[in-house]
Amino acid sequence: xxxKKSSRVDQSALHFQVSGLMAGVDxxxxxxxxxxxxxxxxxxxxxxxxxxxxxxxxxxxKRREALFDEIRARALCFAIAEASVEExxxxxxxxxxxxAMKRAVEGLxxxxxxxxxxxxxxxxxxxxxEAIVKGDALVPAISAASILAKVHRDRLCxxxxxxxxxxxxxxxxxxxxxxxxxxxxxHGPANCHRMTFAPVARSVQCS
Numbered sequence: 001x002x003x004k005k006s007s008r009v010d011q012s013a014l015h016f017q018v019s020g021l022m023a024g025v026d027x028x029x030x031x032x033x034x035x036x037x038x039x040x041x042x043x044x045x046x047x048x049x050x051x052x053x054x055x056x057x058x059x060x061x062k063r064r065e066a067l068f069d070e071i072r073a074r075a076l077c078f079a080i081a082e083a084s085v086e087e088x089x090x091x092x093x094x095x096x097x098x099x100a101m102k103r104a105v106e107g108l109x110x111x112x113x114x115x116x117x118x119x120x121x122x123x124x125x126x127x128x129x130e131a132i133v134k135g136d137a138l139v140p141a142i143s144a145a146s147i148l149a150k151v152h153r154d155r156l157c158x159x160x161x162x163x164x165x166x167x168x169x170x171x172x173x174x175x176x177x178x179x180x181x182x183x184x185x186x187h188g189p190a191n192c193h194r195m196t197f198a199p200v201a202r203s204v205q206c207s
Contacts, residue, residue: 020113021076024141025104027097027118028056028149032174033184033200034167034193035156036082037093039100040148041108041115043076044141050074053143055136056150068151071144078144079107080152089196098123104145118142164190 027039044050050070052063059067072078081103083096091099102123105115114128118135135142154173161170167183167190174180176199184193184203193200 021110022114022116022141023105023108023112024135024139024143024145025101025115025117025123026056026136026142026146026149027100028146028153029174030093030097032194033176033180033197034085034169034174034190035153035160036084037088037097037100038080038082038149038153038156039097039104040078040080040145040152041101041104042071042078042141042144042148043108043110043112044144045074045076048074050140050144053140053147055134055143056146058137059147061154064147064151064154067144067147071148075144077109078148079104079109080148081107085192085194088194092196093194094121097121116142118146160192164192 021043023041023043025039025041027037029035029037050067052067056064081100083100087099088096098121101117102125105123105125112127114130115125116135116139117123117129117131120131120133122129122131132139132142136146137143157169157173161168166187168179172180181199184200189195189200189203195201195204
């Protein structure tokens, strides 16, 4: 899948280069061993800015939750999309992440002229798009998307914990912590695990 060379972007400069709406896109959940990968797309209202937007990883859980509600209320539009565990295992995590991003952009109520994506890879989109390394800390719309994706996925992990409490998804969010690896060794994988990820595959072989 083609990608454009990533670059650092000055948010203010974009207004002179692009005429029309701009969407920010980011994902959550590429690294974990379980659960879907989540992407969000956000078009902010420039006349109604949201203070405090930042890379979701730099915010406390409480602050992310507050901004999650504020973004949903004040953005011009937003969309949250997923690629399932089955899709991750079928097409690999990178392609599943790009698929979730594409679904998020296509789910927007308004059509952007420009899409700025965090990272260095781009989904295939109908409109102009640019990859921005560390965009979640540089571009407010990407920051907003990172917050929506992170909070949504954390809530999915809480639901997974209710179904499969032995793994501790409420604590590690699906990442391969010592607690999670010990649970995999003791109980084997659940339906929510990504079977093509090496630690999960090894737990099957050892069971």
